[in-house]
Amino acid sequence: MFWCCLALLLQPPATGEIQLDVTEQTVTVTGLSDADLALLRAPAPGHEAVRVYFDRASLAERGDQPTMMGRWRVVEQRLVFQGRFPFSRGYDHLLVVQPRADQAPSTWVFSLPDLPKPPAAKFVGLFPDSDQVPENLLRWYLFFDQPMAHGYAYQNIRLEDEQGRLMGSPFVVVPEELWDPARRRLTLFLDPGRIKRGVGPHLEHGSPLQAGRAYVLVIDGTWPDRHGSPLGADVRHRFRVTEADRRSPQRADWVLNPPPAGGQTPLRVVFDEPLDREQVPRFLDVADASGTFLPGDWWVQPDGRAATFVPHRLWRTGTYALHISSRLEDWAGNHLIALFDHALEENNVGVAPHQTFTRVFRVD
The missing domain is CATH 2.60.40 (Immunoglobulin-like)
Structure with missing residues (x-):
């Protein structure tokens, strides 16, 4: 008591x-x-x-x-x-x-005594966290171990060049902020208008990232969580920029490693390039020969280069299909049927806005 x-x-x-x-x-x-x-x-x-x-x-x-x-x-x-x-x-x-x-x-x-304040939230990582990213990188995901306060994101994130100079307006500022429902994952878009060639912001300011240069993404330690507690120390992610990625993911080049029948050994899918890790579980499905989708869990490799699928039931001998949504993107936002930054003369007329492709594999 x-x-x-x-x-x-x-x-x-x-x-x-x-x-x-x-x-x-x-x-x-x-x-x-x-x-x-x-x-x-x-x-x-x-x-x-x-x-x-x-x-x-x-x-x-x-x-x-x-x-x-x-x-x-x-x-x-x-x-x-x-x-x-x-x-x-x-x-x-x-x-x-x-x-x-x-x-x-x-x-x-x-009055009731104040509840003890929980430990402050921690920044637990970002994706992609590679030390090399393409010039036309479209987005980062920032991850926290507890819900964060709303309305503080953009004032606590900045991009610096290798001399520590602040890079002006590299991100899309969305007033609502792009949080997941738990407010533990923030989607941070680099300005698409500056990435797309031939449009005004790109012509005026150039790409947010320049190939051959190094940058630091800074997460400010004053960023408060939902209880008002700051993260603590700044987080500094250093990376170098490579040439732009202007090639769609090639599903035909993916390597599928089918599991044996009678168990729950994962199906392993190795992609031809790193994909958006957060999209993979949403845009890949596995179906049996009757077209029934298998309930199961996807695990994506941290760098987005491969994924595994574990069904909730045992694999049975037979033919299966990996269903692939054309919406699945790589780090630059290129999806399976079009580039994010396609040339202006390529109007993509006749290309369906969404398609589903399949790769068949057998379990024995």
């Missing part, structure tokens, strides 16, 4: 002491006089001898403000009040004890 003794009194001075039982949600007054206890055991009809108000301002401004619902009783030499509903954290509740209507009331202020 957790007890919290409270000493904050209001005028006129109270004659007893108050204790708050957080577990039982009760307030107990001890030290009342025998005369007061006798009056409380048999209160006058119509007189509200014990009252609890939601906040301390009620003492001077209560007027007709209703009291908190609950019941009180005298137990031996103690007065115990138990609310019908839990007390509210963050508020100073007011307890008033007035055994007789013509008697000056005794008052106490009580």
